[in-house]
Each structure stands twice: as structure tokens, then as C-alpha cells.
Amino acid sequence: MAFHLLAEPIRRYVRDQRWQELRPIQAAAIQHILADDDNYILASRTASGKTEAAFLPILSKVDFGRPGVRVLYVSPLIALINDQFQRVEALCQYLAVPVTKWHGESSRADKKRLLAQPQGIVLITPESLEAMFVHSPSSVTTLFASLDYLVIDEIHSFLGTDRGLQLQSLLGRLRRVSRTRPAVVGLSATIGDYAEAKRFTGEAARTKVLLDRAGKELLTRFRYFAADRHGADLPLDLLKDLYKQTSHSKALIFPNTRGLAEVVAVKLRLISDRVHGHPHYFSHHSSVHKEVREYVEHFAKNNQRQPFCIACTSTLELGIDIGSVDKVVQIDAAQSVASLIQRVGRSGRRDGAASELLLYATNAWSLVQSLACWLLYQEGFVEPLRAARHPYDLLLHQALSIVKERAGIGRIALLKELLDNSLFEEIAPAAAHEILDELLRIGWLEALGPELIIGVEGEFTVNSREFFSVFKTESVFKVVHAGKTVGEIPYSIQVQEQENLFLAARTWRITNIDMAAKRIEVVPARDGKRPAFSGGGGTVHPRIREKMLAILAATDEYPELDEPSRLALRGLRQQFAGRPWPAQMTHERPALLKESGLVFYTFTGTKINRSLAFLLRQLEVEFIFDERASSFGLGVAAPLLPALFEQLRLFALDVDFHLHDALTQNPALMDFAKWGARLPAHLQVAVLKERYFDFAGAAGFLRDVVVV
């Protein structure tokens, strides 16, 4: 029995919680973590008690009487740290172990107190850890030289991302200053590739996975309301139906964009006002001011009886505690299965009744993508995310960070430290040398005797706040009403006096714009438009598109579809009917002759499509690309396609020259990687090839594809 393995104070905590029993993931984690000092990945669905699964055994095991912080918890979100602080602190009170929040918004007095007496548990963000290495390396040693455990929450949010590469580097740097050998415990509900998760710890061979596959009971329904051709907003009938479906529920609605989240919140509130329904309609996304968002979270969490509706983006995907909701609504397809799982995970009624998932679609392609995601979810598929093996841009950033940390370091020692870190293990020493040479050339580094120091040109960069993060952010205008910030919007044609707009689920009129202070004054208004947000979306994995093709080629019926959805699916299937689909479709892709010309459907992921579009431009072939349908309209006769594909494939195999050219013409191509623009040109090309495009995938696709 796992329970009896726990230390007595922890057993008392468990008894006081009045839990009937330990969850499977908790029982497994207790047995394993107490038995050895290995790294663990705990994979189990949302709200299955993963935090306790990690902390119950760790707190039972670690000797907190010894000096130094013993456990470091890393989280991708400040909001999550603040939530987890309450839970972990409640647990730690049974052991009198102090817990300290360490992020940009936590108390400086608390930080000072911890530095005077380093002990217990610290909750931190990757950027705060980076900042500590850069500005106060002695604090890193004082606090973290004797860690026993590193807990990484929502570890999937770091896998395959630039922020993950940064954290991986920081883990290596922590190990370097450590006198102990801390074990890593990673927590997640959505991991598609366990080998990658193990690799992320930097010690794959020492890492084991504990997995609870149990899903949850879910009542799923698809609903279809076709948008008119020009309809940027949602169809009125959809909004009316959505109101009817959610007016008595606690509902989360995910319409995929910030602008549509505002439309949904404002319009549902309008309908509700008209029929004297409840007034609890909110929006929650990155452009809603933090305090307003916190109010919404607080309302949802502390409200047992009243219904409410939050229209949101991925801000409510991760584990921020908003209590339980009984309906999750997705409008048009989610970008990934992982995202769908996280969203579904937010529902769950305490009484154990099945929670409800409503999947709306406004066009047939979106319906099929949504259906594909849902079927893949049922099959247990999650997109495998692979970390970049040649992150030259991260090496550049970490080189600057280490030079600053040491206040000067010999070139050989710096190279050794960088290349010893697991995330750079596939980078050749020659490339690392080149990056240092480039930093010396542009004056970001300088040689001082035998050592490298931060150069005059580099001081500004390294000393700015922006240095701690590896992602870019756009500049925005603050939107203020009566001295209170409502949120923010990017500069656009819409930013004009007397313009009306939606924000934070309200309607506003712009009364004053201060260009210098980037501040917009607003007053309440009666109607308006959705704000024009800029910004790119995510990427769709090839497997989703392959599933979409399989759905279209089959004749399966799905009882979860309403009648309009069924008709829409049938309509799209008819377009592709009459083709001799083999049982195992792998390389067959359809082309249709339409009025506008030949349309070729690739049914593959965003990165391969993006690469194909690049290659077509290089060949100066005209085309119309539609990512939603994954199709290319081409002014080419069908019999010529194989020859075109062969030409594209040869370009794909030798694409470096064209990428060099494209970068010279348009340096903004590197905007997706914050620290990429300072790399030597051929390393920029390498970063583009590895992270933004997939030319190897495109070449394989072009080699194998059979047009039907």
C-alpha cells in the first residue's frame, strides 16, 4: 500500500483531505519515487492529482533540515505558480517546510528572506531562473547548489518549443553548479513522444515514465452552421444555438482567435440581456488585462451555483484552477489533438456525471478537421513534438548569458560548457566557433586578454529586460477606461478616435489616443467591432490531415454528428467520390479539376505545405494556397503534375541557395526565432530548415505522392 510508505505528517495530510483513496498515478509515483533516485515523467489526465503525485513522495523523502533549497518547481506560467503555491504550501504546513514564489511579480521581501536563509521549496519560471543566472549568479549557488528534486509542471508545454530549449539549457547549468545530483520529475497530461520527454531531462537513461491512460466519460456532439462566404464573424444562428446550449451551464468556449472570443462574449451577453438571462459573460485571452482575467478566474473558481460563460483562447488551456465547468465548446477545429485534450480536460463535474463537449463547425473543412482531431483523441494519439537538434540561435543566447554570468570566461571553457549541455550535443564545434566569431565581429563579445567578456555593443542587449526570454512579443496600445486598464490592442487602422470596438467582453468607443504613451482612452458604447489582432497560429500535424483524408475516403457514419454536419460531410465526400482508394492510403492524394483550374489536395501538415509553397515560388509557378483545405490551386494540366513534382523535389534537395536568397530579400523570415537574426547567414538557413520549414518531409512527399 502506497499510503503506508509516506512519512507520518504526509499521511496526516492525506487523512485530513478526506480522500477516499489515492489516485492510480499517485500510488505509482509514491512507490517509485520513494524506491529510487531516478527521473520520472508522470503522465495522467488533467485533474488527476499529478501535483500531489509528485509532492507526496518528495516531501516524505527529502531531508528539509539540511540547508539550501531542496526542491525547485518550474512552471510555464506565473498564474500556475500562484495556484500551485496555495496547494503546495497547505501540504508543506504539515512539515513546517517553507515555500517561496520566485517570479517577476512575487514579493521582493520574500526573495530577500530566502536568500538570507535558503531552505525548503521554490516555485520559479524559466525566465526568472535565466535572470538569476545573468544578474545574480551567486544567488543561484546560494539557493540551488543542493537541490534534491527538480519538478517541471506542464512539461509538454516545453517540448519542441524554443522555451523548452532554454529550460533544457538552464537545467544543465543548474547541474553544473550543483553539489548534489537532483532528480527531475516532469508532469503532463499530453505527451505524444515519451522518448522526447525523457530526452528533455538531459538524462534520458535515468528517466522512467509512469503512465495512467484512463480517459474520462465524455458526451460529444457536433453541430454545423455554415458561415456565409464573406462572414468574418460567426453566423447568427450559431450564436443563438450556442446561447441556448450554454445559458444554464458553466461553459468554456474556444473560438480559436482573440477577436472571435470577443464576438462570442459580447453577442451572447447581448442575447442574454434581451431574454433576461444571466449576465456572467466574459472573455479571457492574452489581450485582456491581467486583473480582469484574474477576476474572471476568481469568479469561475469561487462560484458554485450560478451559470457562466467564458469565451477564451489557449490562456485557459493549461492548469490554472478555475474549478469545474460542465460544458466545453470548440468552435471550428482545434489546431492540435494536444490542444483539444487540454481543453476537454477543463470540464469535469464533481458528481461524476459525464461532461459535455460541443464541437461547432462553420464550414465543411473545419468540420472534417474537428472530426479528425476527435477520432485521433479517441485513439490516444498526441502530436509527437521533437526538439530542434541544431538550435544555433539558443546557443548564441546562452553563450551571451554564460559570459555575463561569469563576468568573463575563456573561449575554450565557454565552448566546453555549451557543448557539454545535452541540447547542443549535435552541434559541431566548428559551428559554435563561428557563432562566437560572429558575436566578436559585431561587438556583442570582446576579447580581454585570455577571456571573452560582453562587448560594448552587447551590453545594451544583455542588460535589457528582453534578454531573459526567447520568444518575441508585438508592441501594443494599452486600452484604458476611467483610469483602469481594460486590455490592449495592436496598432491598426482601427486605432482612431470615435471607432468602436469589443474588448474584455464589453463594447467601447475610442475617445483619445496618445501615440507617444501608447495609450487609448475609451468609454462604454452600445455596439462595435471585434478588435483586429495580428499574429500567426500554430501548425497542423500531418497525421491530422491524413486522418481527414481517411474520413473523406471512407463511408463511415458518426452518430455524434447532427443532421447539418452529416450533410456537410456528405457534400465534401461527394467531391472526392469515385476514386479507387486503397485500403491503406499512404501516398495517394486527390486533384480536382475546378472552374478555376486544377486543385491539388496535399492532406499534409503545415510545415510541408509551407515548404511546397516556398518551392513553387522559387520555380515561379503561380498558385493559390488554402491551408484550411490543405490545397494548391495550380495553373498546370494534370498530366504535367509528376514532372512538376520531380522538379520541386530536386529544388527541395538543394534548397540552401534559395533560402539564402529569400533571407537577403526578406530578413523578417527569421522573425519566428528571436535570437536567430544575429547568426551567420548559413546558420540562419539551417535554423529555418529545421524549425520553420520541412524540406526533407516535402521531398519525401513529392517522391512518393500518387495523384488520383
Added chain:
DNA sequence: GACCTGCTGCGGGCTG
């Protein structure tokens, strides 16, 4: 038509 994430140190002004 398209998501999200975080932030030092120091000095000056203000409040209790």
C-alpha cells in the same frame, strides 16, 4: 482567419 508564455536593478515620488 490564425495561440500563448516572462522580466533585473536602481532611483525617484508617494504613502503611512
